[in-house]
Structure formats: C-alpha cells, structure tokens
Amino acid sequence: MNMPTQMNVPIARTSLTEAEIQSVLGPLRSGWLVQGPKVREFEEKWSAFTGAKHSIAVTSCTTALHLSLAALGLQPGDEVIVPAFTWIATANVVQHLGATVVFCDIDLATFNIDVNELKQKITPKTKAIIPVHLFGLAADMTAINQIAKQHGLWVVEDAACGFGSRYHGQHVGTLGDTGCFSFHPRKAITTGEGGMITTQDDALAEKLRRLRDHGAAMSDLQRHMGSRPYLLADHPDAGYNQRMTDLQAALGAAQMKRAADIIAERQRLAKIYDEAFTGLPWLKSPAHIDGLEHGYQSYPCLFQPEPITAKSVTRINQARNAWMDALQQVGISTRPATHAVHMLTFYREKYGLKPEDFPKAYAANDCSISLPLFHGMTEAEQAFVIEQVCARK
Ligand SMILES: Cc1ncc(COP(=O)(O)O)c(C=O)c1O
Numbered sequence: 279m280n281m282p283t284q285m286n287v288p289i290a291r292t293s294l295t296e297a298e299i300q301s302v303l304g305p306l307r308s309g310w311l312v313q314g315p316k317v318r319e320f321e322e323k324w325s326a327f328t329g330a331k332h333s334i335a336v337t338s339c340t341t342a343l344h345l346s347l348a349a350l351g352l353q354p355g356d357e358v359i360v361p362a363f364t365w366i367a368t369a370n371v372v373q374h375l376g377a378t379v380v381f382c383d384i385d386l387a388t389f390n391i392d393v394n395e396l397k398q399k400i401t402p403k404t405k406a407i408i409p410v411h412l413f414g415l416a417a418d419m420t421a422i423n424q425i426a427k428q429h430g431l432w433v434v435e436d437a438a439c440g441f442g443s444r445y446h447g448q449h450v451g452t453l454g455d456t457g458c459f460s461f462h463p464r465k466a467i468t469t470g471e472g473g474m475i476t477t478q479d480d481a482l483a484e485k486l487r488r489l490r491d492h493g494a495a496m497s498d499l500q501r502h503m504g505s506r507p508y509l510l511a512d513h514p515d516a517g518y519n520q521r522m523t524d525l526q527a528a529l530g531a532a533q534m535k536r537a538a539d540i541i542a543e544r545q546r547l548a549k550i551y552d553e554a555f556t557g558l559p560w561l562k563s564p565a566h567i568d569g570l571e572h573g574y575q576s577y578p579c580l581f582q583p584e585p586i587t588a589k590s591v592t593r594i595n596q597a598r599n600a601w602m603d604a605l606q607q608v609g610i611s612t613r614p615a616t617h618a619v620h621m622l623t624f625y626r627e628k629y630g631l632k633p634e635d636f637p638k639a640y641a642a643n644d645c646s647i648s649l650p651l652f653h654g655m656t657e658a659e660q661a662f663v664i665e666q667v668c669a670r671k
Contacts, residue, residue, distance in 0.1 A: 285662045289611040290576075292463050293540075293653040294529075301532035305524035313491065313498055316524035316531060321474070323534040328449040330457070330476035332483035335522040335530075336490050339438040339460030340367040342473040344374060345520060346434045346456040347406065349485045352377050356405040361391040362620045362639035364410045368436050369619050372408075379629070380404070381620050383636040386586070388565050389413065389578060389615065389646070392638070393421040400429050409454070410436040413615065413648075414544075414573030415564065416445040419453045426454075434458065437476075441466045442541035442573030451476040456486070461526070465575060466540050466653070467533045469526035485515070493517030543653050544574040547660060551577055551649065554664040561667065577651040578615035586641045588634065595644035601670060602647060610663055611650060618643035 305316050317335050324333040336342050352358065354376030360369050362381040369379045382399050385392045389412045396407065407426055409417035419435075426433045433454030437443070440450040440459060451457020459465075461472035477483050491497060493515035501509060533540070552563050562580040564572060581598040584590055602612050618639040620631040633640040650663055 281665050282658075282662060284609050285659065286609045287611060287650045287655075287659045287663055288652070289613050289648065289650050290464050290652045291654060292468060294533075295536075298529060298532040301528040302525050305528050308524075310524055312523050313521040314524045315499070316527040317522050318499065320522075320527040320531040320534070323531055324459075324474050324476070327534060327537050328451055328457075328476055330449070330452050331478045332476065332480070332486075334475040334477075334483060334486045334490065335527060336473045336475060336520040337522060338462070338471050339436070339458050339473040340371060341490075341518070341520040342456075342458035342460075342475045343367065343408070343434060343436060344371040345486055345489050345518065346458060346475060347371060347375055347377075347432075348518075349482060349489055350406065350432045350434070350455060352405055352432075355403065357401060357403040358406045358408060359391075359396060359399050359404060360408050360619070361410050361412075362636035363389060363616065363618050363642045364412060364436065365438065365616055366619050366622060367438075368408055368410055369625060377405070378403070379625065381625075381629075381631070381636055381639075383638045384642060386580065386638045386641060388415055388417075388567065389642055390415060390417040391422070393418050393425070396422070397425055400425070400431075404429065404431060406432040406434055408434050408436050410438075411440040411443050411450045413564065413578045414439050414441075414443045414575040415567070416440070416443050416450050416570050419445050419450075423453065438462075439465065439575035440573060441575070442537075442544070442571070444571035446569040452478060455479065455482065461530060466544060466573065467530060467537070469522070469530045472522055472526045472530065488515055489517040490520040491517060492519060540653055541573060544651060545572070547651050547655055548572065548574045548577055550660060551651070551664070554668065555579075558668065560670075574651060576615070576648045578646055578648045580642070581645050581647050586645055588637060591641055591644050598645055598647060604670075605666060608666055610666055613648045614644075615642065615646035615648045 321333040358372040435454040435457040437451040438460035457476040459474040461469040493513040494511040496511040560583040
C-alpha cells in the first residue's frame with residue numbers, strides 16, 4: 279500500500295451517531311429543558327455503568343470538584359493535596375474555596391500522583407487529597423485510601439478522564455468520597471460541557487443534590503410530581519446553580535447505550551499503537567499496570583531520546599517541540615499530555631514555586647506528547663500516524 283505524505287489527523291474528533299443527535303430534540307419538543315427526566319435518566323445510566331450508588335449531574339467536572347469539596351465542608355485555610363501534573367481546574371477549585379493547594383509530584387511511569395511523596399505532604403491542616411486518574415489510568419487508590427484513612431482525610435477523585443477506567447474491577451469514581459467526571463468534547467462521552475459526581479454516601483448525595491440547585495431541599499422534578507402546588511422548597515444551604523440541562527443529559531444518556539463499544543474501540547486503537555511502538559526506545563507508551571484497565575481518554579507518551587534528567591529536560595523539550603512541528607506539517611495534531619500546574623503563572627507566583635520543585639511534573643510538562651486517538655479513527659489515519667512516528671530520525 280502506498281502511504282500518503284499528507285493527511286489531516288486531529289488530536290480528537292467528536293463521535294455522535296444520528297440517533298444521539300436526534301435525542302436532543304426530545305427535551306426541546308417536551309419543553310422540559312433543565313434538571314428534568316432526561317437528567318434523571320442519564321444519572322441512572324451512569325450509576326448502572328459505573329456501579330456508583332448515586333450519580334449527580336452537574337455543569338462540568340470543575341463544578342463537580344468544587345461542589346464535592348464544598349459539600350464535604352472544606353474551609354478557608356485548610357490544605358488539599360493535588361498532583362502537580364494535572365489540568366489547572368483540579369487546583370483552582372481548592373483556591374476558589376479559600377483553601378491552600380499543596381502540590382505533590384507524580385510518578386513519571388504513570389503520570390499519576392506519587393504516593394510516597396504524598397505521605398510527606400500531610401500536615402495538621404490537610405483535609406483532603408484529590409487523586410487524578412490522568413488520561414484514563416487509575417491512581418494507586420489502595421495506598422491513597424489507606425493514607426487518607428490513617429489521617430482522617432477526604433478523597434475526592436478527579437475522574438475527568440476516567441470513563442472506562444477500572445481499578446481492580448471497580449470503576450474509578452467509586453473508590454473515594456466522591457468521583458468527578460467530565461463530558462467536555464475531549465472526553466469519551468460528551469455533552470458539550472457537563473460533569474457527573476458519583477458517591478456511595480446517601481447523606482453526601484443528598485447534600486450535593488441540594489447544593490447544585492441553590493441549596494433547595496426539594497428539586498423541581500419532585501415539586502412537579504408532587505400534589506401540593508403551593509409548596510415552595512426550603513433552602514437549608516446557600517447553594518449554587520450547577521444544574522445540567524436536559525438537552526445535555528439526553529445526549530449523554532443516548533451515548534451511554536454504546537458505552538462499552540466506545541471504551542473497547544479506544545482500547546483497540548491504543549493496543550495497535552502499543553504494538554507499533556514497542557521497538558522505539560525514544561518513545562514510552564502509556565503504562566500497563568496489573569489490575570488496572572486503562573480507558574484511554576488520550577494516548578500520552580513520554581518522548582525520551584536520552585534519559586530525562588534535570589540537565590537534559592530543556593534539550594529534550596526543544597527536540598520534542600521540533601518533532602511536534604514536523605508532525606503538524608504533515609497534518610498530524612499532537613499535544614503535550616497536559617500541563618504542570620505549579621509552572622503556570624498564577625500558582626508559580628502565588629506559592630513562589632520553581633519548575634524543579636516538582637521535577638517529574640516538570641519533565642512530564644516538557645517531554646510528554648499525546649498522539650491522536652478518538653472513536654471513529656480510521657485504519658488509514660492510524661497507519662499514517664504510526665508510519666510518521668516510526669520514521670522520526
Ligand atoms: C484532570 C482534569 N480535571 C478537571 C478537568 C476539568 O473538566 P471540565 O472541563 O469538565 O470542567 C479536566 C478537563 O480536561 C481534566 O483533564
């Protein structure tokens with residue numbers, strides 16, 4: 279087969295069937311647009327799929343994380359431990375509640391929080407840990423939960439990328455106090471914007487439902503179904519408006535019908551990459567850990583043409599960027615896997631941090647590369663990416 283020399287392969291492409299697109303018309307025609315029957319259906323489907331006792335739909339993963347910490351009772355001055363390599367939202371929600379972000383370095387082999395360093399970050403002010411299941415690979419939840427139990431800390435799982443990620447058989451998001459998922463278009467299931475909180479705790483679920491809806495003790499759906507039209511809800515809390523629309527929920531619920539297929543397809547594509555790149559010493563594919571099922575929200579690799587050290591990081595970063603440019607020129611979109619939050623202006627200045635303070639996060643920031651992986655990627659698209667990657671001089 280003659281390979282093309284130029285294609286257009288995006289980093290991700292949204293996959294929606296005609297039936298899923300049509301599903302949005304249901305709420306539009308019914309007139310029930312917010313926090314109605316479709317939201318309830320999406321929540322039920324999410325619980326059935328993940329095994330969570332409760333699922334609470336919200337407007338994004340960021341609001342899911344924020345609401346979780348608010349519901350658990352995080353106070354100004356409290357400390358929350360957050361991996362230094364994650365999306366900025368994981369840290370921002372701590373900041374928004376007036377608490378202090380305590381960064382922890384990662385394990386470069388998995389891109390997830392380093393549990394040995396985590397222990398050293400605990401102080402009398404620590405209240406919570408936010409482990410992130412980055413790119414779809416579960417963090418070391420046994421160790422994290424053990425540390426949390428020992429010190430009486432809450433565990434809020436950032437499962438933004440965690441759809442389809444399992445930890446020894448259990449879906450992520452069901453292992454901590456709450457789990458927080460994202461439905462942003464870069465994720466495997468998307469509602470445009472949107473998020474879901476999962477929890478096994480009845481009282482916490484009730485509080486989360488209240489807080490997302492202005493603190494109301496009774497939802498619109500409950501009032502609508504009830505028999506006393508004069509009843510107004512009481513508001514035991516000063517809550518927020520983080521309600522999902524039924525248009526979004528209809529789209530989410532429709533995609534849940536092919537949830538298993540979506541995950542299987544991503545895992546199939548990842549396996550093809552894994553096999554194609556086995557012989558490349560300069561490109562480290564995502565880790566395989568016994569007992570962990572990767573959901574492959576993305577396919578994050580480590581670019582390592584030489585061992586990554588404090589001295590070589592800058593040189594490797596320049597080579598990686600040049601390679602990313604070269605791939606872009608033949609039409610292949612790539613991205614750094616994510617950013618090191620301690621290196622971003624707000625956190626660097628507020629906490630007086632240097633890149634070297636978290637050397638693994640710094641290395642991941644400068645030496646990682648995510649390759650295109652999305653549902654519906656064609657054989658020709660993936661073959662072209664593989665050929666171009668393997669052809670790197
Ligand atoms: C690890 C992580 N946490 C949180 C978020 C925030 O998700 P959302 O955009 O749904 O607010 C993202 C988004 O990409 C993420 O990757």
